[in-house]
Amino acid sequence: MSWDLLWSLLLACALVYLGVQLVRFVRADGDLTLLWAEWQGRRPEWELSDMVVWVTGASSGIGEELAYQLSKLGTSLVLSSRKANELERVKNKCLEISNLKEKDILVLPLDLTDRSSHEAATKRVLQQFGQIDILVNNGGRGQRSLFEETNLDVYKAIMEINFLGTISLTKCVLPHMIERKQGKIVTMSSVMGLVGAPLSAGYAASKHALHGFFNSLRGELAKYPEITVMLICPGPVQSNIVENAFCEEISKKVENTGNQDYKMATSRCVRLMLVSMANDLKEAWISDHPFLSFCYIWQYAPTWAMWLTNKLGSRRVRNFKSGLDADSSYFRPMKKKSN
Numbered sequence: 001m002s003w004d005l006l007w008s009l010l011l012a013c014a015l016v017y018l019g020v021q022l023v024r025f026v027r028a029d030g031d032l033t034l035l036w037a038e039w040q041g042r043r044p045e046w047e048l049s050d051m052v053v054w055v056t057g058a059s060s061g062i063g064e065e066l067a068y069q070l071s072k073l074g075t076s077l078v079l080s081s082r083k084a085n086e087l088e089r090v091k092n093k094c095l096e097i098s099n100l101k102e103k104d105i106l107v108l109p110l111d112l113t114d115r116s117s118h119e120a121a122t123k124r125v126l127q128q129f130g131q132i133d134i135l136v137n138n139g140g141r142g143q144r145s146l147f148e149e150t151n152l153d154v155y156k157a158i159m160e161i162n163f164l165g166t167i168s169l170t171k172c173v174l175p176h177m178i179e180r181k182q183g184k185i186v187t188m189s190s191v192m193g194l195v196g197a198p199l200s201a202g203y204a205a206s207k208h209a210l211h212g213f214f215n216s217l218r219g220e221l222a223k224y225p226e227i228t229v230m231l232i233c234p235g236p237v238q239s240n241i242v243e244n245a246f247c248e249e250i251s252k253k254v255e256n257t258g259n260q261d262y263k264m265a266t267s268r269c270v271r272l273m274l275v276s277m278a279n280d281l282k283e284a285w286i287s288d289h290p291f292l293s294f295c296y297i298w299q300y301a302p303t304w305a306m307w308l309t310n311k312l313g314s315r316r317v318r319n320f321k322s323g324l325d326a327d328s329s330y331f332r333p334m335k336k337k338s339n
């Protein structure tokens with residue numbers, strides 16, 4: 001074989017390899033550490049069964065799906081949110097689809113804003129299971145309104161739920177994890193904890209606050225290497241988040257919740273959360289493109305990202321002002337992975 005032929009073959013192989021990597025990157029729905037963990041890392045099925053997991057916001061959306069996927073892994077569950085009936089519904093479905101028994105699932109209604117109740121709730125969980133291996137701080141609310149038109153009470157309320165409620169529950173559970181020198185504190189942030197976007201200033205602020213808080217707390221816990229502090233940052237995911245979002249006034253509801261087809265399937269988001277938990281990832285970005293690439297641009301070229309945000313954001317605001325769903329008119333439904 002001549003050298004020319006050999007070089008051509010090598011070049012062709014290299015191009016195919018680069019092509020495959022490019023396609024992988026374009027189809028990616030997680031950051032690079034997460035994709036690596038999914039490909040080569042520990043399986044949730046090996047790591048998470050037999051644990052006790054406390055999920056807040058378990059009555060709908062991501063928290064509800066998390067309860068289902070965890071139940072199939074055999075984890076004991078504590079299901080919390082404000083809505084007892086909905087939690088019972090989720091519990092019954094968990095019992096139906098898994099081998100868990102009645103005693104393995106505790107329904108524990110809890111309001112994140114009622115901070116004085118968090119200590120007693122923690123005691124109740126310990127009384128039932130004797131331990132908490134994972135706390136998933138998932139409960140939260142979105143916001144969709146312009147700053148100029150939004151009452152300050154809305155910003156106060158969103159910080160009470162998404163930030164103060166989350167750190168209050170963490171403060172109650174952490175001493176128990178420290179005593180055992182092990183545990184995982186998994187907090188639901190968002191792509192909006194990494195970037196900003198018009199109409200969501202209060203929501204983005206509450207999620208950015210979680211990053212500042214938990215990234216600092218992780219340092220304080222460095223002497224307990226078996227305690228992991230994790231931040232999960234999903235892009236748009238199918239759930240009730242828009243329906244439940246705050247608007248200009250506390251009592252007002254979002255008028256047009258729009259079409260959810262373009263969003264990531266809830267089951268896929270939760271599968272990637274489980275992979276992140278099994279592999280102790282400190283931060284995981286879970287999102288389809290273009291939101292995922294937006295996170296990279298925001299990190300590496302913030303000024304360009306902000307220029308882009310202004311371009312795309314002004315259309316978002318226009319949609320919102322004309323009564324359309326702010327987002328869905330941007331995106332064509334994309335073919336999605338379901339798990």
Ligand SMILES: NC(=O)c1ccc[n+]([C@@H]2O[C@H](COP(=O)([O-])OP(=O)(O)OC[C@H]3O[C@@H](n4cnc5c(N)ncnc54)[C@H](O)[C@@H]3O)[C@@H](O)[C@H]2O)c1
Pocket residue numbers: 056057058059060061062063080081082083110111112113137138139140141142161188189190191233234235236237238239240241242244
């Ligand atoms: N769906 C998305 O596009 C998306 C993207 C990024 C991050 N998130 C985050 O995921 C988490 C779950 O949201 P979701 O999308 O499933 O929305 P969702 O509205 O379907 O679920 C929110 C859950 O939080 C609970 N909750 C709300 N206020 C509460 C309170 N005061 N006390 C206790 N529980 C309360 C609700 O009852 C519900 O169970 C939230 O923290 C949200 O910010 C969602």
